[in-house]
Amino acid sequence: MNVYVNLPVKDLEKSKEFFSKLGFEFKQKFTDEKCGCMIVGGDNYVMLLVEEFFKTFTKKEISDATKATEVIVALEVENREKVDELFNKAIEAGATKNTEPMIEKFMYQQNFQDLDGHVWEVFYMDESAMNQS
């Protein structure tokens, strides 16, 4: 059982460029003018679908993600430095800072909104410290 996260985007080329700058790659077999298949975390996929194509699946209007958020897509990375690195790349590529960084005992995270307003969270979780508590 595989799971795919599908997100609507206004301009697929711009979005692909944005996520490429963050270091993500696209699986060409499933990427065309309507859909970008982004590889995340080894073998999970986030499908970026142009809005009209997205609507054919959901049969609903698309939310304005800048005004209301239905989902946070979270990327777990290996350490705190990588959180900042990925977050900074996103800001340089045109993302908007969503909230202040969250610094907790076992967690460190930064949030940004991508070109379409979708909220992404980049986080590091120290599971060993968590298990000791």
Next chain:
Amino acid sequence: MTKELWINLPVKDVGKAKTFWSKLGFSFDEKHGGVDMACLIVGEKNFNVLLFAENTFKGFTKNEIPVGGQTTEVLFSIEVKSREEVDETAKKVREAGGTIFSEPEEIQGWMYGCGFADLDGHRWNVMQMDFSKMPQE
């Protein structure tokens, strides 16, 4: 670079959401569970969906939540191995109180799937895909 992908979704009632997904046959990782959250396990790759009570979720995003499932920002696709699994899931969704917005049907000649909305209006589809029949460009 990225180790794992996690999804965070707002729910009105964590207890009811847990009951709904349990009826569909999914399990929860209790290690990440709590009063205002539950960790739904989907698929074989430990794809985790954290269900948060709406107020907790809003605390993370500092943004509103779309009203009552009237609009959609995201669609999750669950890939299953057979058409029977698609039909079976659609049946379970109905019994558990979800809404089928697309009945199980063949799509583009190489997929078979249905679409449903969960108790909070989040949209999911369940798909069986035969990549050997996928049209080649």
